[in-house]
Amino acid sequence: MRLTRYFLPVLKETPSEAQIVSHRLMLRAGMIKQASAGIYSWLPLGFKVLRRIEQIVHEEQIRAGHIPMLMPTLQSAELWRESGRYDDYGQEMLRITDRHGRDMLYGPTNEELITDIFRAHVNSYKDLPLTLYHIQWKFRDEVRPRFGVMRGREFLMKDGYNFDLDKEAALHAYNRHLVSYLRSYERMGLQAIPMRADGGPIGGDYTHEFLVLAETGESEVFYDSAITDLKFGDRAVDYDSVSECQAVLEEFTSRYARTDETHDAELFAAQVPEARQKSARGIEVGQIFYFGTKYSDAMGATVVGPDGARVPVHMGSHGIGVSRLLGAIIEASHDERGIIWPEGVTPFHCGIVNLKQGDAAADAACEALYAGLNAKGMEPLYDDRSERAGAKFATMDLIGLPWRITVGPRGLEKGVVELTSRRTGESEEMTPEAATDRLAQIYAAH
Ligand code: P5A
Numbered sequence: 001m002r003l004t005r006y007f008l009p010v011l012k013e014t015p016s017e018a019q020i021v022s023h024r025l026m027l028r029a030g031m032i033k034q035a036s037a038g039i040y041s042w043l044p045l046g047f048k049v050l051r052r053i054e055q056i057v058h059e060e061q062i063r064a065g066h067i068p069m070l071m072p073t074l075q076s077a078e079l080w081r082e083s084g085r086y087d088d089y090g091q092e093m094l095r096i097t098d099r100h101g102r103d104m105l106y107g108p109t110n111e112e113l114i115t116d117i118f119r120a121h122v123n124s125y126k127d128l129p130l131t132l133y134h135i136q137w138k139f140r141d142e143v144r145p146r147f148g149v150m151r152g153r154e155f156l157m158k159d160g161y162n163f164d165l166d167k168e169a170a171l172h173a174y175n176r177h178l179v180s181y182l183r184s185y186e187r188m189g190l191q192a193i194p195m196r197a198d199g200g201p202i203g204g205d206y207t208h209e210f211l212v213l214a215e216t217g218e219s220e221v222f223y224d225s226a227i228t229d230l231k232f233g234d235r236a237v238d239y240d241s242v243s244e245c246q247a248v249l250e251e252f253t254s255r256y257a258r259t260d261e262t263h264d265a266e267l268f269a270a271q272v273p274e275a276r277q278k279s280a281r282g283i284e285v286g287q288i289f290y291f292g293t294k295y296s297d298a299m300g301a302t303v304v305g306p307d308g309a310r311v312p313v314h315m316g317s318h319g320i321g322v323s324r325l326l327g328a329i330i331e332a333s334h335d336e337r338g339i340i341w342p343e344g345v346t347p348f349h350c351g352i353v354n355l356k357q358g359d360a361a362a363d364a365a366c367e368a369l370y371a372g373l374n375a376k377g378m379e380p381l382y383d384d385r386s387e388r389a390g391a392k393f394a395t396m397d398l399i400g401l402p403w404r405i406t407v408g409p410r411g412l413e414k415g416v417v418e419l420t421s422r423r424t425g426e427s428e429e430m431t432p433e434a435a436t437d438r439l440a441q442i443y444a445a446h
Helices: 021-028 044-063 077-083 111-121 167-187 225-229 242-253 265-271 294-299 322-332 360-375 389-399 409-413 432-444
Strands: 032-036 039-042 074-076 094-097 103-106 130-139 154-164 193-196 206-213 219-224 257-259 277-292 302-304 310-312 314-321 350-354 380-383 403-407 417-421 427-430
Touching (some): 021 032, 021 322, 044 154, 077 103, 077 294, 111 154, 167 242, 167 277, 167 314, 193 219, 193 242, 219 225, 277 294, 294 314, 314 322, 360 380, 360 403, 360 409, 360 432, 403 409, 403 432, 427 432
Parallel strands (some): 350 380, 350 403
Antiparallel strands (some): 032 039, 094 103, 130 154, 193 206, 206 277, 219 257, 219 277, 302 310, 403 417
């Protein structure tokens, strides 16, 4: 993409309404624009990152054997009356009446809708296990929407639902989700720690939240600091293997890590050596639940079991806060100049800065680099504006592309350009071909 043809409305001023750094930087970098309280338009740069995060979530869900689909945002109140949640959900649910006087709602989550699909089409235990998921907009009329996309009213969530014959099989689905979530967050450059939490309006008392530690997080958390040494890495886990998934769950959840909802000070003191007792704040980027037959009992979702009798299915649901993740990643990865995108989610693979737009050699070298990077499957953002070098660098630093190639007449006389890491600030001179190859190598790992 050439910057002169792109739509990147960066702001010079720091927006006063934004209290936390991710919100400020998303506004300044022209990624989002507030449409109304807690509701945002995704401008091209923000939309690109959102799509990259979605793509990682899709790939990892499909790898785990979960099946993508799409349910609507608007739902009928009838199903929610069946489960009993229409009244329970309270003010957070946006209720709508259509022209025929029918009660509708903008879905805050989809347990009812998916259970209705299941009961209409699945009849036998032979069709289990089954896990369906989608990535769809949700609406929760939060009392205090704040921090930009972090606590929105309209937000994008990946929500998955497992249907299993018994508790044991459903717990395997739970573990499978835990493994796939660990992989997904690490691909986004994040460490998200599973912590024992509370079921809230979704239900069930077996649930973990995934938290990214950050001072601006809304949750208070207590944990054994040894947990922060755990890495999922690139290990291969067989998602069909009960023991392999169970082993990962045990490795990542056996140490004390809880949100304030389930924190037990006595247990914390007894289990964790004092030097490793940490309390901090965290951003909840996902949550997994096992709630057994809560919805299948209420809505009559049964299957014919192996002995011919009908039994209610065991269920769980599993969510990732896709739009919130942009905020969480920025909170975890920025400096005073702007965002620093991890390679896994960056909107463009690198920036090309032309120090002397209009200089024949510099322009030609930038064009050749641009074509070469594209030919290797990368997407560069070429700053081809007639701006001062300082302004070009400031824009690149603000929008946070992990790599920048700087092209100027002086370097070109020696046949070199400069490759700079946004994270370390280190620069290296090399030929344009070498820079392209180096980036191709870096991105092959992502
Ligand atoms: C699990 C999937 C559920 O709704 N039902 C379907 C279950 N869980 S949850 O924990 O309530 O939400 C899942 C994730 O969505 C994100 N999230 C939000 N993101 C932005 N703004 C909000 N107002 C908001 N509310 C929830 C969180 O990341 C949460 O973990």
